[in-house]
Amino acid sequence: MGRSRGQRSRGKNKASLPQVPKNMKSDGIDEEFSQELADQADLEAQARANAANQRVKGKQRKS
Numbered sequence: 001m002g003r004s005r006g007q008r009s010r011g012k013n014k015a016s017l018p019q020v021p022k023n024m025k026s027d028g029i030d031e032e033f034s035q036e037l038a039d040q041a042d043l044e045a046q047a048r049a050n051a052a053n054q055r056v057k058g059k060q061r062k063s
Contacts, residue, residue, distance in 0.1 A: 033046075
């Protein structure tokens with residue numbers, strides 16, 4: 001009889017808690033890039049990233 005009353009209030013508290021605190025979330029951009037300090041590997045990675053972005057933009061326009 002009295003058992004269901006206690007379980008109900010416990011469940012409501014857990015549902016309102018966030019998984020990750022807002023101050024720990026990031027926007028995904030966490031590195032600085034300096035063209036003066038870039039080496040060959042950095043420049044190649046930047047070129048690959050730009051090419052991938054162009055492919056994604058091309059696919060979005062076709063859809």
